[in-house]
Amino acid sequence: MSEMNLIDIRRHLHQIPELALHENQTHDYLLHIIGSFKQKYLTLGSIESLPTAILVRIKGSNPNRTIGYRTDIDALPIEEKTNLPFSSIHPGVMHACGHDVHMTVALGILHYFTEHQPKDNLVFFFQPAEESESGGRLAYEANAFSDQFRINEFYGLHDNPSLPAGSIGCRMGTLFAGTTEINIDLTGKGGHAAYPQNANDMVVAAAQLISQIQTIISRSIDPIQSGVITLGKIEAGTIRNVIAGHARIEGTIRGLTQSMIELIDQRLKDICHGIELSYNCKIDLELNQGGYYPVKNNSALTKGFINFMKNNSDVDFIETQPAMTGEDFGYLLSKIPGTMFWLGVGDDSSLHTATLTPDESSIGKGVNAITSFLENRMKE
Ligand SMILES: CC(=O)N[C@@H](CCC[C@H](N)C(=O)O)C(=O)O
Numbered sequence: 261m262s263e264m265n266l267i268d269i270r271r272h273l274h275q276i277p278e279l280a281l282h283e284n285q286t287h288d289y290l291l292h293i294i295g296s297f298k299q300k301y302l303t304l305g306s307i308e309s310l311p312t313a314i315l316v317r318i319k320g321s322n323p324n325r326t327i328g329y330r331t332d333i334d335a336l337p338i339e340e341k342t343n344l345p346f347s348s349i350h351p352g353v354m355h356a357c358g359h360d361v362h363m364t365v366a367l368g369i370l371h372y373f374t375e376h377q378p379k380d381n382l383v384f385f386f387q388p389a390e391e392s393e394s395g396g397r398l399a400y401e402a403n404a405f406s407d408q409f410r411i412n413e414f415y416g417l418h419d420n421p422s423l424p425a426g427s428i429g430c431r432m433g434t435l436f437a438g439t440t441e442i443n444i445d446l447t448g449k450g451g452h453a454a455y456p457q458n459a460n461d462m463v464v465a466a467a468q469l470i471s472q473i474q475t476i477i478s479r480s481i482d483p484i485q486s487g488v489i490t491l492g493k494i495e496a497g498t499i500r501n502v503i504a505g506h507a508r509i510e511g512t513i514r515g516l517t518q519s520m521i522e523l524i525d526q527r528l529k530d531i532c533h534g535i536e537l538s539y540n541c542k543i544d545l546e547l548n549q550g551g552y553y554p555v556k557n558n559s560a561l562t563k564g565f566i567n568f569m570k571n572n573s574d575v576d577f578i579e580t581q582p583a584m585t586g587e588d589f590g591y592l593l594s595k596i597p598g599t600m601f602w603l604g605v606g607d608d609s610s611l612h613t614a615t616l617t618p619d620e621s622s623i624g625k626g627v628n629a630i631t632s633f634l635e636n637r638m639k640e
Contacts, residue, residue: 266364266367266368266623266624266627267364267620267623269293269364269367270360270361270363270364270620270623271346272289272346273286273289273355273360273363273364274344274346274347274348274355274360275346275347275348275349276289276348276349276350277335277336277348277350277353277354277355277360278334278335278350278353279334279335279336279337279353279391280334280388280389280390280391280392280393280395281310281312281334281388281389281393281395282312283312283333283334283388283389284312286312286333286334286363287311287312287313287314287333287386287388290314290333290363290367290386291304291314293367294314294316294367294370297370297371297374297375298374298375299374300374300377301318301319301373301374301377302316302317302318302319302374303316303317303319303408304316304317305317305404305408305409307399307402307404308402309398309402310388310389310395310398310399310402310404312333312388313385313386313387313388313395313399313404314384314385314386315383315384315385315386315404315409316370316383316384316386317381317382317383317384317408317409318370318373318374318377318378318381318382318383318384319377319381320377320378320379320380320381320382320638321377321378321379322379323379323380323381324379324380324638325380325381325412325413326380326381326382326383326410326411326412327380327381327382327383327411327412327413327414327415327634327637327638328382328383328384328385328405328411328412328413328414328415328596328598329366329369329370329382329383329384329385329414329415329416329630329634330366330384330385330387330396330414330415330416330589330592331359331362331363331365331366331384331385331386331387331416331417332359332362332363332387332388332389332390332391332395333359333362333363333386333387333388333390334359334388334389334390334391334395335348335350335353335354335355335356335357335359335360335391336353336354336355336356336357336391336612337352337353338352338353338354338356338612338613338614339351339352339354339614340354340356340614341614341615342614342615342616342617344617354614354616355616356611356612356613356614356616357390357391357419357611357612357616358418358419358421358605358611358616358618359390361419361603361605361618361620361622361623361626362417362418362419363386364623365417365603365623365626365627365630366384366386368623368624368626368627368631369384369627369630369631369634370382370384372627372631373631373634378634378635378638379638379639380637380638382634383405383409383411385399385404385405387399389588390587390588390589392441392550393550394550394551394552394588394591395588396551396588396589396591396592397550397551397588397591397592398551400551400591400592400595405596411596412596412597413558413561413596413597413598414589414592414593414596414597414598414599415565415598415599415600415601415630415634416589416592416598416600416601417600417601417602417603417626417630418436418585418587418600418601418602418603419602419603419604419605419611419618419622420580420602420603420604420605420611421604421605421606421607421608421609421610421611421616421618422604422610423578423580423602423603423604423605423606424576424578424604424606425604425605425606425618425619425621425622425625426576426603426604426619426621426622426624426625426626426629427575427576427577427578427602427603427604427625428569428575428576428577428578428601428602428603428604428626428629429577429578429579429580429601429602429603429604430557430562430565430566430569430577430579430580430599430600430601430602431557431562431566431579431580431581431582432557432559432562432563432566433556433557433582434516434517434554434555434556434557434582435555435556435557435580435582435583435600435601435602436554436555436582436583436584436585436586436587436590436600437488437514437515437516437554437555437582437583437584437585437586438514438515438516438517438518438521438549438552438553438554438586438590439512439513439514439521439549439552439586440512440513440521440524440525440547440548440549440552441510441511441512441546441547441548441549441550441552442489442491442509442510442511442512442513442528442545442546442547443508443509443510443544443545443546443548444469444508444509444510444511444532444543444544444545444546445506445507445508445543445544446462446465446466446469446506446507446508446509446535446539446541446542446543447462447505447506447541447542447543447544448460448461448462448465448504448505448506448539448540448541448542449503449505450502450503450504450505450506451502451503451505452501452502452503453500453501453502453503454501456503459503459505460505460539460540460541461503461504462496462504462505462506462507462541463496463497463503463504463507464539465507465535465539465541466494466496466507466509468535468538468539469509469531469532469535469543470491470494470509472531472534472535473489473491473528473531474489476489476524476527476528476531477489477524480523480524480527481520481523481524485516485517485520486515486516486520486584487513487514487515487520487521487523487524488512488513488514488515488584489511489512489513489514489524489528490511490512490514491509491510491511492510492511492512493508493509493510493511494507494508494509494510495507495508496508512586513525513528513547514584514585514586515554516554516582516584517554518553518554521549521554525547528545528547529545529547532545550588550591551588551590551591551592552586552587552588552590552591553588553590553591553593553594554590555587555589555590555593555600556590556593556594557593557598557599557600558593558597558598558599560597561597561598561599562599564637564640565599565601565633566579568632568633568636568637569601569629569633572629572632572633574628574629574632575629576604578602578604580602585611587600603622603626604622605618605619605622606618606619606622607619
Protein backbone atom coordinates (compact mmCIF):
# COMPACT_ATOMS: atom_id res chain seq x y z
CA MET A 261 0.00 0.00 0.00
CA SER A 262 1.44 3.37 -0.93
CA GLU A 263 1.72 6.28 1.48
CA MET A 264 -0.98 7.93 -0.64
CA ASN A 265 -3.46 5.19 0.26
CA LEU A 266 -2.58 5.51 3.94
CA ILE A 267 -3.28 9.24 3.81
CA ASP A 268 -6.67 8.61 2.19
CA ILE A 269 -7.43 6.07 4.91
CA ARG A 270 -6.39 8.49 7.66
CA ARG A 271 -8.58 11.22 6.17
CA HIS A 272 -11.57 8.90 5.96
CA LEU A 273 -11.08 7.81 9.59
CA HIS A 274 -10.69 11.46 10.58
CA GLN A 275 -14.12 12.24 9.09
CA ILE A 276 -15.98 9.59 11.10
CA PRO A 277 -14.85 10.04 14.73
CA GLU A 278 -16.94 8.22 17.35
CA LEU A 279 -17.02 8.26 21.13
CA ALA A 280 -15.87 5.45 23.40
CA LEU A 281 -17.77 2.18 22.92
CA HIS A 282 -19.73 3.62 19.97
CA GLU A 283 -17.03 3.21 17.31
CA ASN A 284 -19.35 1.31 14.92
CA GLN A 285 -18.58 3.06 11.62
CA THR A 286 -14.88 3.06 12.48
CA HIS A 287 -15.03 -0.68 13.23
CA ASP A 288 -16.78 -1.41 9.92
CA TYR A 289 -14.35 0.74 7.93
CA LEU A 290 -11.34 -0.90 9.60
CA LEU A 291 -12.75 -4.36 8.77
CA HIS A 292 -13.33 -3.21 5.18
CA ILE A 293 -9.67 -2.11 4.85
CA ILE A 294 -8.32 -5.24 6.57
CA GLY A 295 -10.55 -7.32 4.26
CA SER A 296 -8.77 -5.80 1.26
CA PHE A 297 -5.38 -7.15 2.48
CA LYS A 298 -3.94 -10.53 1.53
CA GLN A 299 -5.71 -13.01 3.82
CA LYS A 300 -3.28 -15.96 3.61
CA TYR A 301 -1.68 -15.63 7.08
CA LEU A 302 -4.47 -13.70 8.74
CA THR A 303 -7.16 -14.64 11.32
CA LEU A 304 -9.75 -12.17 12.64
CA GLY A 305 -11.07 -12.18 16.18
CA SER A 306 -13.77 -10.28 18.05
CA ILE A 307 -14.78 -9.71 21.67
CA GLU A 308 -18.47 -10.36 22.37
CA SER A 309 -18.74 -7.86 25.22
CA LEU A 310 -16.75 -5.21 23.30
CA PRO A 311 -18.29 -5.36 19.82
CA THR A 312 -16.30 -2.49 18.27
CA ALA A 313 -12.94 -4.15 19.08
CA ILE A 314 -11.01 -6.03 16.40
CA LEU A 315 -8.24 -8.57 16.86
CA VAL A 316 -6.11 -9.63 13.92
CA ARG A 317 -3.53 -12.41 14.08
CA ILE A 318 -0.83 -12.95 11.50
CA LYS A 319 0.67 -16.39 11.64
CA GLY A 320 4.46 -16.38 11.86
CA SER A 321 6.64 -18.59 9.64
CA ASN A 322 8.75 -19.94 12.50
CA PRO A 323 7.49 -18.32 15.69
CA ASN A 324 9.39 -17.90 18.95
CA ARG A 325 6.73 -15.63 20.41
CA THR A 326 3.58 -13.62 19.70
CA ILE A 327 4.12 -9.89 19.51
CA GLY A 328 1.12 -7.62 20.14
CA TYR A 329 0.55 -4.18 18.63
CA ARG A 330 -2.26 -2.02 19.96
CA THR A 331 -4.01 1.02 18.55
CA ASP A 332 -6.90 2.91 20.10
CA ILE A 333 -9.87 3.84 17.89
CA ASP A 334 -12.15 6.27 19.79
CA ALA A 335 -12.48 10.06 19.57
CA LEU A 336 -13.40 13.01 21.82
CA PRO A 337 -16.51 15.18 22.35
CA ILE A 338 -14.90 18.27 20.77
CA GLU A 339 -16.28 20.38 17.89
CA GLU A 340 -13.56 20.43 15.23
CA LYS A 341 -12.18 23.83 14.20
CA THR A 342 -9.44 22.88 11.74
CA ASN A 343 -11.28 23.93 8.54
CA LEU A 344 -9.73 20.90 6.85
CA PRO A 345 -11.62 19.66 3.77
CA PHE A 346 -11.81 16.26 5.49
CA SER A 347 -13.06 17.59 8.85
CA SER A 348 -15.30 15.48 11.06
CA ILE A 349 -18.78 14.89 9.66
CA HIS A 350 -20.00 13.97 13.16
CA PRO A 351 -21.08 17.18 14.92
CA GLY A 352 -19.35 17.73 18.27
CA VAL A 353 -17.00 14.76 17.87
CA MET A 354 -13.39 14.92 16.68
CA HIS A 355 -10.22 12.86 16.48
CA ALA A 356 -8.56 15.48 18.67
CA CYS A 357 -6.15 12.99 20.22
CA GLY A 358 -4.82 11.63 16.94
CA HIS A 359 -6.28 8.13 17.16
CA ASP A 360 -6.98 8.39 13.40
CA VAL A 361 -3.20 8.57 12.93
CA HIS A 362 -2.67 5.69 15.39
CA MET A 363 -5.13 3.46 13.47
CA THR A 364 -3.59 4.33 10.11
CA VAL A 365 -0.08 3.52 11.31
CA ALA A 366 -1.37 0.18 12.66
CA LEU A 367 -3.01 -0.58 9.31
CA GLY A 368 0.23 0.27 7.49
CA ILE A 369 2.24 -2.14 9.68
CA LEU A 370 -0.44 -4.82 9.42
CA HIS A 371 -0.53 -4.46 5.63
CA TYR A 372 3.24 -4.87 5.39
CA PHE A 373 3.16 -8.12 7.35
CA THR A 374 0.26 -9.52 5.34
CA GLU A 375 2.56 -9.16 2.30
CA HIS A 376 5.78 -10.27 4.07
CA GLN A 377 5.01 -13.11 6.45
CA PRO A 378 6.61 -12.34 9.84
CA LYS A 379 8.80 -14.89 11.60
CA ASP A 380 6.93 -14.49 14.92
CA ASN A 381 3.16 -14.39 15.25
CA LEU A 382 1.70 -10.89 15.39
CA VAL A 383 -1.56 -9.83 17.04
CA PHE A 384 -3.02 -6.40 16.24
CA PHE A 385 -5.54 -5.06 18.73
CA PHE A 386 -7.84 -2.26 17.51
CA GLN A 387 -9.02 -1.06 20.92
CA PRO A 388 -12.21 0.90 21.63
CA ALA A 389 -12.57 3.36 24.50
CA GLU A 390 -9.16 4.75 25.41
CA GLU A 391 -10.38 8.25 26.32
CA SER A 392 -12.87 6.87 28.84
CA GLU A 393 -14.45 3.55 29.82
CA SER A 394 -11.13 1.64 29.99
CA GLY A 395 -11.39 -0.39 26.79
CA GLY A 396 -8.01 -2.05 27.39
CA ARG A 397 -9.04 -3.34 30.79
CA LEU A 398 -12.46 -4.46 29.49
CA ALA A 399 -10.77 -6.46 26.71
CA TYR A 400 -8.32 -8.07 29.11
CA GLU A 401 -11.06 -8.96 31.59
CA ALA A 402 -13.09 -10.45 28.72
CA ASN A 403 -10.16 -12.85 28.18
CA ALA A 404 -9.46 -11.41 24.74
CA PHE A 405 -5.74 -12.19 24.89
CA SER A 406 -6.01 -15.96 25.20
CA ASP A 407 -5.52 -18.98 22.95
CA GLN A 408 -4.39 -17.84 19.49
CA PHE A 409 -4.49 -14.18 20.60
CA ARG A 410 -2.22 -14.74 23.61
CA ILE A 411 0.46 -12.05 23.51
CA ASN A 412 3.99 -12.36 24.94
CA GLU A 413 5.00 -8.73 24.50
CA PHE A 414 2.95 -5.68 23.64
CA TYR A 415 3.77 -2.39 21.84
CA GLY A 416 1.70 0.73 21.25
CA LEU A 417 2.21 4.39 20.40
CA HIS A 418 0.70 7.77 21.07
CA ASP A 419 1.10 10.74 18.76
CA ASN A 420 2.89 13.81 20.11
CA PRO A 421 2.41 17.22 18.46
CA SER A 422 5.40 18.74 20.26
CA LEU A 423 7.87 16.27 18.66
CA PRO A 424 9.01 16.60 15.01
CA ALA A 425 6.85 14.72 12.51
CA GLY A 426 7.92 11.09 12.21
CA SER A 427 10.30 11.13 15.18
CA ILE A 428 10.06 8.40 17.81
CA GLY A 429 10.13 9.31 21.52
CA CYS A 430 10.46 6.93 24.42
CA ARG A 431 12.00 6.46 27.85
CA MET A 432 12.83 3.70 30.29
CA GLY A 433 10.40 3.41 33.22
CA THR A 434 7.20 5.42 33.42
CA LEU A 435 6.14 7.14 30.20
CA PHE A 436 2.64 8.34 31.15
CA ALA A 437 0.79 9.10 34.37
CA GLY A 438 -1.94 7.05 35.95
CA THR A 439 -5.27 8.86 36.17
CA THR A 440 -8.45 8.78 38.23
CA GLU A 441 -11.71 10.29 37.01
CA ILE A 442 -13.45 12.44 39.64
CA ASN A 443 -17.23 12.96 39.83
CA ILE A 444 -18.55 15.05 42.73
CA ASP A 445 -22.25 15.69 43.42
CA LEU A 446 -23.04 18.25 46.13
CA THR A 447 -26.60 18.27 47.43
CA GLY A 448 -28.00 21.03 49.67
CA LYS A 449 -31.29 22.87 49.44
CA GLY A 450 -32.51 25.20 46.68
CA GLY A 451 -34.55 28.33 47.34
CA HIS A 452 -35.34 31.96 46.52
CA ALA A 453 -32.30 34.18 45.91
CA ALA A 454 -33.74 36.68 48.39
CA TYR A 455 -33.88 34.19 51.32
CA PRO A 456 -30.48 32.49 51.64
CA GLN A 457 -31.24 31.71 55.29
CA ASN A 458 -33.89 29.21 54.14
CA ALA A 459 -31.68 27.45 51.60
CA ASN A 460 -28.32 25.71 51.48
CA ASP A 461 -26.40 27.09 48.50
CA MET A 462 -24.33 24.52 46.60
CA VAL A 463 -22.65 27.17 44.41
CA VAL A 464 -20.93 28.51 47.53
CA ALA A 465 -20.09 25.01 48.81
CA ALA A 466 -18.71 24.03 45.37
CA ALA A 467 -16.59 27.20 45.21
CA GLN A 468 -15.05 26.41 48.62
CA LEU A 469 -14.54 22.80 47.65
CA ILE A 470 -12.74 23.78 44.43
CA SER A 471 -10.47 26.22 46.32
CA GLN A 472 -9.58 23.61 48.92
CA ILE A 473 -8.90 20.96 46.26
CA GLN A 474 -6.33 23.36 44.77
CA THR A 475 -4.30 23.04 48.00
CA ILE A 476 -3.76 19.29 47.56
CA ILE A 477 -0.99 19.60 44.98
CA SER A 478 0.60 22.69 46.55
CA ARG A 479 0.41 21.63 50.23
CA SER A 480 -0.01 17.85 50.51
CA ILE A 481 2.50 16.36 48.11
CA ASP A 482 6.27 16.36 48.08
CA PRO A 483 7.26 19.17 45.67
CA ILE A 484 10.04 16.97 44.27
CA GLN A 485 7.34 14.60 43.05
CA SER A 486 4.43 15.60 40.88
CA GLY A 487 0.70 15.35 40.51
CA VAL A 488 -2.14 17.12 38.75
CA ILE A 489 -5.78 17.74 39.58
CA THR A 490 -7.85 19.32 36.81
CA LEU A 491 -11.53 20.04 37.36
CA GLY A 492 -12.68 20.36 33.76
CA LYS A 493 -16.43 20.68 34.23
CA ILE A 494 -18.80 22.28 36.72
CA GLU A 495 -22.57 22.57 36.59
CA ALA A 496 -24.92 24.23 39.07
CA GLY A 497 -28.15 26.15 39.10
CA THR A 498 -30.72 27.12 36.52
CA ILE A 499 -31.23 30.91 36.75
CA ARG A 500 -29.69 33.93 38.53
CA ASN A 501 -32.42 34.34 41.16
CA VAL A 502 -32.74 30.75 42.34
CA ILE A 503 -30.27 29.35 44.86
CA ALA A 504 -28.82 26.11 43.51
CA GLY A 505 -29.53 23.06 45.64
CA HIS A 506 -27.18 20.87 43.59
CA ALA A 507 -23.78 21.21 41.96
CA ARG A 508 -21.71 18.72 40.00
CA ILE A 509 -17.98 18.86 39.40
CA GLU A 510 -16.05 16.54 37.10
CA GLY A 511 -12.30 16.27 36.86
CA THR A 512 -9.25 14.09 36.65
CA ILE A 513 -6.26 13.27 38.87
CA ARG A 514 -2.84 12.43 37.44
CA GLY A 515 0.23 10.97 39.14
CA LEU A 516 3.35 9.18 37.93
CA THR A 517 3.09 6.50 40.61
CA GLN A 518 0.16 4.52 41.96
CA SER A 519 1.01 5.69 45.50
CA MET A 520 0.79 9.35 44.39
CA ILE A 521 -2.65 8.74 42.88
CA GLU A 522 -3.79 7.04 46.09
CA LEU A 523 -2.46 9.91 48.24
CA ILE A 524 -4.35 12.48 46.13
CA ASP A 525 -7.50 10.29 46.21
CA GLN A 526 -7.34 10.20 50.02
CA ARG A 527 -6.88 13.98 50.39
CA LEU A 528 -9.83 14.52 48.08
CA LYS A 529 -12.01 12.26 50.24
CA ASP A 530 -10.92 14.12 53.40
CA ILE A 531 -11.64 17.55 51.89
CA CYS A 532 -15.08 16.47 50.65
CA HIS A 533 -15.88 15.22 54.13
CA GLY A 534 -14.77 18.54 55.62
CA ILE A 535 -16.99 20.51 53.22
CA GLU A 536 -19.92 18.24 54.08
CA LEU A 537 -19.50 19.15 57.75
CA SER A 538 -18.89 22.88 57.15
CA TYR A 539 -21.78 23.35 54.73
CA ASN A 540 -24.21 20.77 56.15
CA CYS A 541 -24.60 19.22 52.72
CA LYS A 542 -24.27 15.77 51.20
CA ILE A 543 -21.34 15.04 48.92
CA ASP A 544 -21.18 11.95 46.73
CA LEU A 545 -17.61 11.51 45.56
CA GLU A 546 -16.95 8.95 42.86
CA LEU A 547 -13.31 8.13 42.06
CA ASN A 548 -12.82 5.87 39.09
CA GLN A 549 -9.36 4.78 38.04
CA GLY A 550 -10.71 2.16 35.66
CA GLY A 551 -7.65 0.85 33.88
CA TYR A 552 -5.69 4.08 33.71
CA TYR A 553 -2.60 2.88 35.58
CA PRO A 554 0.75 4.62 35.12
CA VAL A 555 2.23 3.45 31.81
CA LYS A 556 5.35 1.57 32.96
CA ASN A 557 7.61 0.36 30.21
CA ASN A 558 9.21 -3.05 30.66
CA SER A 559 12.98 -2.63 31.25
CA ALA A 560 14.41 -5.31 28.95
CA LEU A 561 11.99 -4.76 26.05
CA THR A 562 12.23 -0.98 26.23
CA LYS A 563 16.03 -1.10 26.33
CA GLY A 564 15.90 -3.14 23.11
CA PHE A 565 13.36 -0.75 21.56
CA ILE A 566 15.38 2.37 22.42
CA ASN A 567 18.67 0.80 21.25
CA PHE A 568 17.11 -0.13 17.92
CA MET A 569 15.57 3.30 17.35
CA LYS A 570 18.75 5.15 18.45
CA ASN A 571 20.96 3.12 16.14
CA ASN A 572 18.67 3.29 13.11
CA SER A 573 19.90 6.14 10.91
CA ASP A 574 16.45 6.47 9.32
CA VAL A 575 14.86 7.24 12.69
CA ASP A 576 14.96 10.55 14.53
CA PHE A 577 14.89 9.22 18.11
CA ILE A 578 14.25 11.52 21.09
CA GLU A 579 14.55 10.48 24.72
CA THR A 580 11.49 12.02 26.40
CA GLN A 581 10.43 13.01 29.92
CA PRO A 582 7.41 11.38 31.62
CA ALA A 583 4.11 13.00 30.61
CA MET A 584 0.98 13.64 32.65
CA THR A 585 -1.28 12.33 29.90
CA GLY A 586 -2.99 9.07 30.80
CA GLU A 587 -3.44 5.91 28.75
CA ASP A 588 -5.22 2.69 29.54
CA PHE A 589 -2.38 0.87 27.79
CA GLY A 590 -0.95 1.20 31.33
CA TYR A 591 -3.40 -1.49 32.39
CA LEU A 592 -2.35 -3.83 29.58
CA LEU A 593 1.34 -3.22 30.38
CA SER A 594 0.60 -4.16 34.01
CA LYS A 595 -0.47 -7.59 32.69
CA ILE A 596 1.75 -8.11 29.63
CA PRO A 597 5.31 -6.73 29.33
CA GLY A 598 5.87 -4.18 26.62
CA THR A 599 6.69 -0.66 25.55
CA MET A 600 4.70 2.45 24.82
CA PHE A 601 6.31 5.22 22.81
CA TRP A 602 5.53 8.52 21.10
CA LEU A 603 5.25 9.21 17.40
CA GLY A 604 6.00 12.89 16.67
CA VAL A 605 3.33 14.58 14.56
CA GLY A 606 4.79 18.15 14.65
CA ASP A 607 1.89 20.52 15.26
CA ASP A 608 1.41 23.85 17.10
CA SER A 609 -1.92 22.66 18.52
CA SER A 610 -1.80 20.26 21.43
CA LEU A 611 -3.71 17.05 22.04
CA HIS A 612 -7.38 17.50 23.02
CA THR A 613 -7.74 20.80 21.15
CA ALA A 614 -10.20 21.60 18.34
CA THR A 615 -7.40 22.66 15.98
CA LEU A 616 -5.14 19.61 16.25
CA THR A 617 -3.69 18.97 12.77
CA PRO A 618 -1.06 16.20 12.84
CA ASP A 619 1.54 16.34 10.07
CA GLU A 620 0.60 13.41 7.85
CA SER A 621 4.22 12.76 6.84
CA SER A 622 4.54 11.15 10.28
CA ILE A 623 2.38 8.22 9.14
CA GLY A 624 4.75 6.70 6.58
CA LYS A 625 7.80 7.40 8.79
CA GLY A 626 6.06 5.76 11.76
CA VAL A 627 5.12 2.69 9.73
CA ASN A 628 8.71 2.30 8.48
CA ALA A 629 10.31 2.74 11.90
CA ILE A 630 7.96 0.31 13.67
CA THR A 631 8.00 -2.28 10.90
CA SER A 632 11.82 -2.30 10.92
CA PHE A 633 11.84 -2.58 14.71
CA LEU A 634 9.45 -5.55 14.66
CA GLU A 635 11.41 -7.32 11.93
CA ASN A 636 14.60 -6.83 13.90
CA ARG A 637 12.95 -8.01 17.14
CA MET A 638 11.90 -11.22 15.40
CA LYS A 639 15.56 -12.00 14.62
CA GLU A 640 16.36 -12.10 18.36
C1 LIG B 1 -3.49 10.47 25.76
C2 LIG B 1 -4.65 11.05 26.48
O1 LIG B 1 -4.93 12.22 26.31
N1 LIG B 1 -5.33 10.23 27.28
C3 LIG B 1 -6.42 10.66 28.10
C4 LIG B 1 -6.85 9.49 28.95
C5 LIG B 1 -8.08 9.79 29.78
C6 LIG B 1 -8.02 9.18 31.13
C7 LIG B 1 -9.29 9.28 31.93
N2 LIG B 1 -10.48 9.20 31.18
C8 LIG B 1 -9.28 10.57 32.74
O2 LIG B 1 -9.77 11.60 32.26
O3 LIG B 1 -8.82 10.55 33.87
C9 LIG B 1 -5.97 11.82 28.99
O4 LIG B 1 -6.82 12.67 29.29
O5 LIG B 1 -4.79 11.90 29.39
